[in-house]
Amino acid sequence: MPKLIKNGEIVDNTYVWLKDSEQDVVANAIVPAKKWLDEQDQIGEVAGIWLDAGDGVESLQGIDLSQFAVIGIYFPVFVDGRGFSYARLLKERLNYQGEIRALGHFIPDQLGYLLRVGFNSFQFNEDVDLEKALALHKPFSVAYQGDTAEPKPMFLRR
Amino acid sequence: MYQYDDIDQQLVEERVAQYRDQTRRYLNKELSEEAFLPLRLQNGLYVQRHAPMLRIAIPYGMLSSVQLRTLADISQRYDRAYGHFSTRQNLQLNWPKLETVPDILAELAQVQMHAVQTSGNCIRNTTTDQYAGVIKDEIVDPRPYCELIRQWSTFHPEFAFLPRKFKIAVNATESADRAATQVHDIGLHIKKNEAGDIGFKVIVGGGLGRTPMVGVTITEFLPREDLLTYLDAILRVYNQQGRRDNKYKARIKILVKALGIDEFRQRVEAEWAHLRGKESTVPMSEFDRLSRFFTEPEYQVLEDQPNILTTKLAESAGFARWYQRNTFEHKKSGYRIVTLTLKKPGQAPGDATAEQMIKAADLADQYSFGELRVSHEQNLVLADVRQDELINVWEAAKEHGFATPTLGLLTDMICCPGGDFCNLANAKSIPIADQIQDTFNDLDYLYDLGDIDLNISGCMNACGHHHVGNIGILGVDKKGEEFYQISIGGASGHDASIGKILGPSFGQEQISDIIQKLMNVYVEHRTEEEKFIDTYRRIGITPFKEAAYAKAH
Numbered sequence: 001m002p003k004l005i006k007n008g009e010i011v012d013n014t015y016v017w018l019k020d021s022e023q024d025v026v027a028n029a030i031v032p033a034k035k036w037l038d039e040q041d042q043i044g045e046v047a048g049i050w051l052d053a054g055d056g057v058e059s060l061q062g063i064d065l066s067q068f069a070v071i072g073i074y075f076p077v078f079v080d081g082r083g084f085s086y087a088r089l090l091k092e093r094l095n096y097q098g099e100i101r102a103l104g105h106f107i108p109d110q111l112g113y114l115l116r117v118g119f120n121s122f123q124f125n126e127d128v129d130l131e132k133a134l135a136l137h138k139p140f141s142v143a144y145q146g147d148t149a150e151p152k153p154m155f156l157r158r
Numbered sequence: 159m160y161q162y163d164d165i166d167q168q169l170v171e172e173r174v175a176q177y178r179d180q181t182r183r184y185l186n187k188e189l190s191e192e193a194f195l196p197l198r199l200q201n202g203l204y205v206q207r208h209a210p211m212l213r214i215a216i217p218y219g220m221l222s223s224v225q226l227r228t229l230a231d232i233s234q235r236y237d238r239a240y241g242h243f244s245t246r247q248n249l250q251l252n253w254p255k256l257e258t259v260p261d262i263l264a265e266l267a268q269v270q271m272h273a274v275q276t277s278g279n280c281i282r283n284t285t286t287d288q289y290a291g292v293i294k295d296e297i298v299d300p301r302p303y304c305e306l307i308r309q310w311s312t313f314h315p316e317f318a319f320l321p322r323k324f325k326i327a328v329n330a331t332e333s334a335d336r337a338a339t340q341v342h343d344i345g346l347h348i349k350k351n352e353a354g355d356i357g358f359k360v361i362v363g364g365g366l367g368r369t370p371m372v373g374v375t376i377t378e379f380l381p382r383e384d385l386l387t388y389l390d391a392i393l394r395v396y397n398q399q400g401r402r403d404n405k406y407k408a409r410i411k412i413l414v415k416a417l418g419i420d421e422f423r424q425r426v427e428a429e430w431a432h433l434r435g436k437e438s439t440v441p442m443s444e445f446d447r448l449s450r451f452f453t454e455p456e457y458q459v460l461e462d463q464p465n466i467l468t469t470k471l472a473e474s475a476g477f478a479r480w481y482q483r484n485t486f487e488h489k490k491s492g493y494r495i496v497t498l499t500l501k502k503p504g505q506a507p508g509d510a511t512a513e514q515m516i517k518a519a520d521l522a523d524q525y526s527f528g529e530l531r532v533s534h535e536q537n538l539v540l541a542d543v544r545q546d547e548l549i550n551v552w553e554a555a556k557e558h559g560f561a562t563p564t565l566g567l568l569t570d571m572i573c574c575p576g577g578d579f580c581n582l583a584n585a586k587s588i589p590i591a592d593q594i595q596d597t598f599n600d601l602d603y604l605y606d607l608g609d610i611d612l613n614i615s616g617c618m619n620a621c622g623h624h625h626v627g628n629i630g631i632l633g634v635d636k637k638g639e640e641f642y643q644i645s646i647g648g649a650s651g652h653d654a655s656i657g658k659i660l661g662p663s664f665g666q667e668q669i670s671d672i673i674q675k676l677m678n679v680y681v682e683h684r685t686e687e688e689k690f691i692d693t694y695r696r697i698g699i700t701p702f703k704e705a706a707y708a709k710a711h
Contacts, residue, residue, distance in 0.1 A: 056398060079196055079279065081319025085397050088316055093432060107193050109180065116315035132188075139176045142165050144309040151437045153386075154165060154309070155444040 003130055005111075006099070006121040008137060010130045013123060015047045015070060017103060030072050030101070033059065050074055050103055053082045057089045065096045073119070075104040084117045091118035091148045108133035112140060116147035159220045159529060160305050160451045162270045169312070170267040173274060177201050178260035185257065200280055200318065202248075202273030203259055207581050212251045212259060213276040214266060215283045218290070218304035218328070219247040219532040219539075223519035226530060228269045230515035236262050239512040243500060245338075245572055245623055246325065247285045247532045248276055252579050274312055279320045279408075281311035281393070286328040287336045288533035291452055292541045294489045297348050298356055300330040302448035303385070306440065310386050317393045321400035322408035324393070325365075332652075337534055340364045340373050340654035341626055343410045344392065349379055357381045362392060362422070363414030366620035370656045371411045374419045376426065382445065386438045391430035399425070455527040455542060460492020464546040479601065480552050480563040485543075494545050496526075498538040498560035499570065503595040505559070506588045507573040508536030517558040525551050534650075535572060537565070568610045568673075569595050572623050576616030576633065577640070583616030585633025585640035590614055590669055597670035607677060610690045611650070626650035628691045629676065630657045631669065642669055646676065646702055647694050658699050660706055675705045 001012040015028050021035040025043055033049040050072030073083040090096045101121040102114055108128060146153045180197050183189040202213035229249055233241050236258050242250040266272055276283055284307045291299040307326060327339040330348040339345030345361035358380045364373025380388050396410045414422045471478045486495040498518055500508050518538050522530045525547050526540035533539055543551055555561035564570045576587030591614055598604055613627030624630030626648040634641050641663035648657030664672055679701050684693045
């Protein structure tokens with residue numbers, strides 16, 4: 001079974017990421033958010049949904065996100081940073097408490113920032129040595145800004 | 159100036175370790191070229207024409223003599239014993255080896271310096287007025303606010319992969335804007351409202367490059383405690399909605415222009431409504447903490463215009479000329495602000511040799527409480543010189559090549575490194591600066607012409623700020639040959655404007671001749687009190703154009 005990093009550990013990936021909206025939906029699928037929004041009545045229960053870069057989180061407002069075990073955020077290229085804001089908004093604005101999974105073309109060197117904006121699982125597209133990636137998990141032991149783990153900026157803690 | 163505590167120090171040291179590991183993995187081929195590129199850029203490392211270029215941050219231009227000596231030392235041991243001070247208060251080393259950069263960063267960290275976010279599509283070094291804290295008409299010292307922004311922007315987890323680079327500049331005086339804030343992604347003007355509260359006028363969407371624009375006001379008065387939540391809101395809108403399909407249309411100015419300021423403001427305010435008053439609201443205690451780093455040095459009680467100064471001014475025309483051009487009024491009587499110009503003929507504008515850096519550090523220790531500043535115009539500043547010691551500073555500055563008494567004049571050019579060093583450049587810029595310096599070498603004539611900003615960029619990226627020069631020179635490539643487009647009428651202060659292109663471009667050898675023709679038009683048309691820019695604004699571009707393109711008889 002393919003592996004991924006979740007909550008700081010290397011674990012089996014038990015979900016099926018439906019990258020293509022034409023693929024058949026299965027119960028443990030992560031389906032495109034647009035597809036789910038359009039067809040939610042027919043789709044039935046799924047593991048979760050995923051946002052493409054450009055989707056934004058506005059379309060998820062008013063939806064009970066607690067029904068999803070996972071929400072994925074896709075990086076078309078690792079320098080496209082929109083997903084960093086999406087994760088933060090999912091957590092802080094839409095109060096989503098479940099797994100936030102990075103999908104696609106992000107790189108291990110981004111893990112520190114990704115963790116701070118609310119991602120807690122990482123499904124790499126490329127062939128990445130997960131052990132080595134884990135070592136890059138937390139490059140800094142202090143931070144000036146507040147983040148999803150510690151909302152208080154350093155100036156409230158100094 | 160700001161002093162690191164354990165937290166600040168830990169962060170830069172962890173950054174060195176992180177970058178050292180990234181460099182190691184790149185050299186081992188564990189990290190691809192593509193992945194390493196943005197990582198090294200976020201640490202100020204470009205790969206240039208001949209060698210990598212390392213851009214070291216000098217946050218809001220403040221430099222201690224210890225730091226400047228370290229820079230000199232690093233330039234001697236890792237580079238070719240000189241550095242280039244850029245327009246955004248950074249120091250660039252043109253010849254470091256990629257493998258040695260982690261060691262350079264480790265040495266910088268020892269003196270509380272770094273190269274964090276000096277390049278790449280992230281929030282860059284925050285800049286301000288080089289006279290901050292020592293001028294008369296300042297509303298408040300902008301430096302504590304700059305430090306607040308520095309810390310907020312350093313490793314901000316959400317905004318490290320923006321559509322494009324993001325530059326913030328702060329101004330705190332009504333009378334001048336020496337940081338070109340209106341051509342920044344965000345320009346902040348410190349204000350006091352009627353109740354005496356401190357806040358900011360926020361200007362957004364300015365910038366140079368291919369599509370130069372003067373920024374527009376998004377809010378007239380933002381209370382200072384709301385600064386970071388408001389910046390977060392602007393950046394969050396930009397990060398999600400800025401264009402990513404075309405790097406030339408990716409700056410925030412394009413988004414602001416496309417939406418219109420009203421719609422853009424509405425989106426920012428909608429985002430801000432969620433953030434306002436939350437954890438990132440800055441408490442008074444933090445303003446107090448930061449302000450304590452920028453208290454006044456131990457000034458003596460002194461008279462203005464002491465005898466020794468007035469006597470020497472009367473005796474020496476050279477000293478008087480330098481005093482008039484290169485020194486500036488200080489808020490304390492008996493003191494003066496001195497600019498050490500890095501515009502010596504024969505030396506690229508903004509370049510300083512290691513020897514000059516060491517000498518400038520010595521002068522700072524001897525005459526200015528051990529501190530210096532770096533200016534947008536690519537000069538060094540001694541902010542607190544006693545008037546009775548100016549003659550000594552002048553003698554020493556002359557000896558070491560930074561007393562060229564031309565501050566603000568035609569030959570005090572802003573100039574990028576250009577095609578001699580930079581990969582992006584279409585044309586060389588330093589030889590143009592040399593040519594102008596050679597041609598306009600008569601000080602009396604330069605003084606008669608008065609204040610003129612002449613800015614030179616080697617390409618459209620506009621590192622030399624040619625758009626906002628009263629005269630701007632832009633290097634262009636025409637079928638593999640270097641030509642230069644000249645524009646006039648730009649300005650970077652409170653009256654910021656983008657220059658207009660004169661017409662078809664010129665060959666390298668023609669530049670001084672054309673500048674001379676433009677000066678002739680100015681001299682012919684000016685009224686007594688008019689600067690070049692004023693005359694241009696009154697008479698328009700046509701007379702200049704006619705003179706520049708007139709056929710020789």
